[in-house]
Amino acid sequence: MSIDTGDGPLLISGLRVDYSHASLSKADTxxxxMAQFGKWLQEAISAEVPEPNAMSLATVxxxxxxxxxxxxxxxxxxxGITWFTNYTSRKGEELAQNPYAALLFHWVELQREVRIEGKVERISDAENDAYFATRPLRSRLGAxxxxxxxxxxxxxxxxxxFAEAEKTFGEHPPRPxxxxxxxxxxxxxxxxxxxxxxxxxxxLYQLDADGNWQRQRLQP
Incomplete structure (x- = not known):
C-alpha cells in the first residue's frame, strides 16, 4: 500500500530504520x-522522551x-505496576472477566521496548483515595x-x-x-x-515455581 504525500506515492513497506542506538546483554541487566525497568524508565525520562510513562494495556x-x-x-x-481508571470501563469489565493483562512501553527515541505480563489486582480504597486527592480538580470532576x-x-x-458535577461538588469532589x-x-x-x-x-525474565527470576536471551 502507498500513501500520497503530495510529492508522489510513499510505499509503507519501504519505511524502515536500521537501529544503532545501543546494545543489551544479560551482563548489562x-x-x-523491576529494578531494570526502573533504570530504563529513568533513562527515558532523562532523555526527555515524550510521555515516557505512557504504556499500552492489552486485556482479553x-x-x-x-x-x-x-x-x-x-x-x-x-x-508491580499501577495505573488508574474507571472500573466499569471496557478494560475494567474485561479485567473482571479475565484478570491477566500485558503492558508495553515503547521508547522509540531510545529504540527500546519493555513488555510486561502478569495477573492484575485492584489496589486498596485507601491508596485510591490518596492518589485521587492529588489529581487536578478538573480531572477529578471529569472522573x-x-x-x-x-x-x-x-x-x-x-x-x-461536567458542569453539573462542578456545581454539585465544587472544589472537593469525592472519588467515585x-x-x-x-x-x-x-x-x-x-x-x-x-x-x-x-x-x-x-x-527475557520469567518467574519460576520458587518465586525466583530467571533470565535468558531470545533470538530476534
Missing amino acids: LADP NAAGRPSSRIVLIKNFDAT IASAQSQPVANRAVLEAN KNWGGYKLVPDTVEFWQGRRSRLHDRI
Whole structure:
C-alpha cells in the first residue's frame, strides 16, 4: 500500500530504520526485572522522551477477544505496576472477566521496548483515595462526569454532566466508587533493544515455581 504525500506515492513497506542506538546483554541487566525497568524508565525520562510513562494495556474478554489502549503508569515497585481508571470501563469489565493483562512501553527515541505480563489486582480504597486527592480538580470532576466507555448522544451532554458535577461538588469532589487503581503483578518481563540488521537484543525474565527470576536471551 502507498500513501500520497503530495510529492508522489510513499510505499509503507519501504519505511524502515536500521537501529544503532545501543546494545543489551544479560551482563548489562539487573537481577530483578523491576529494578531494570526502573533504570530504563529513568533513562527515558532523562532523555526527555515524550510521555515516557505512557504504556499500552492489552486485556482479553471472556470470549478470548483482545483489546488494547494507552494508559499512564502512576506507580511501580518490586511487586508491580499501577495505573488508574474507571472500573466499569471496557478494560475494567474485561479485567473482571479475565484478570491477566500485558503492558508495553515503547521508547522509540531510545529504540527500546519493555513488555510486561502478569495477573492484575485492584489496589486498596485507601491508596485510591490518596492518589485521587492529588489529581487536578478538573480531572477529578471529569472522573465523576464521565461514564467511561458508555455511549453518549453528543459532546454537549458530556459537558453538561461536567458542569453539573462542578456545581454539585465544587472544589472537593469525592472519588467515585467505580474509579480506582489496578496493579499488574509481573511473571514475565522482556527488555528489547533495537540493533542493526534486525538482530535485536532481547532479554527475557520469567518467574519460576520458587518465586525466583530467571533470565535468558531470545533470538530476534
